[in-house]
Amino acid sequence: GGGIVIDDDWPGYSLDLFSYPAHYSGDLDCVVVPHGVIMDRTERLARNIMDDLGDHDIVVLCVLKGGYQFCVDLVDKIKALSRNSNRTLPMRVHFIRLKSYLNDQSTEDLHIVGAEDLSFLAGKNVLIVEAIVGTGKTMKALLKHVESFSPKLIKVAGLLVKRVPHNSTCLPDYVGFEIPDRFVVGYALDYNEYFRDLNHICVISESGKTKYKI
Numbered sequence: 001g002g003g004i005v006i007d008d009d010w011p012g013y014s015l016d017l018f019s020y021p022a023h024y025s026g027d028l029d030c031v032v033v034p035h036g037v038i039m040d041r042t043e044r045l046a047r048n049i050m051d052d053l054g055d056h057d058i059v060v061l062c063v064l065k066g067g068y069q070f071c072v073d074l075v076d077k078i079k080a081l082s083r084n085s086n087r088t089l090p091m092r093v094h095f096i097r098l099k100s101y102l103n104d105q106s107t108e109d110l111h112i113v114g115a116e117d118l119s120f121l122a123g124k125n126v127l128i129v130e131a132i133v134g135t136g137k138t139m140k141a142l143l144k145h146v147e148s149f150s151p152k153l154i155k156v157a158g159l160l161v162k163r164v165p166h167n168s169t170c171l172p173d174y175v176g177f178e179i180p181d182r183f184v185v186g187y188a189l190d191y192n193e194y195f196r197d198l199n200h201i202c203v204i205s206e207s208g209k210t211k212y213k214i
């Protein structure tokens, strides 16, 4: 399933209803997913993941930089489940960075930093944790690369799935929210490295884009 579906015509929450860093006032249009809702959704995803993967050693593959906050919170929720159940297994976390060349156009030729040798994945249950999936091209290339190290199985957890025109078939196995095709920031999602210090997932304003344009 596609998680919590946020419609294109939903105006979002007013920023006046939430706390957020003063230095971003004027840079954001609205709140799409408040921090608390992210945490509650993540807690349920952790239970779904443990139901599916909890039978064998898990290796979490965190896709940086955008995925770090979601990964921290998801792993915390999985740990909470593990310390309260009699059937648990060790979990390792590995961090990789994806660089797709040619400016901001995601392309097939994916360069994966920190994933040259993933031979430790052999025979393991691998959980790829990504903040946002758009066209799915990057995810597809990463899956192909990870499969070459013959893990026992691979599942993908994506906090956000964007409804984009030509999105490829590979949707994450665990989806937090399905959102409109608009540039969102916050909860470790950045715009030129800004807004990672914002807790809610918000839509950046035109003036925000101008202010932090490189």
Ligand SMILES: Oc1ncnc2c1N=NC2
Residues within 6 Å of the ligand: 066, 132, 134, 182, 183, 184, 185, 189, 190, 191
């Ligand atoms: O909306 C987005 N916000 C931040 N980063 C990315 C986005 N879509 N693909 C990468």
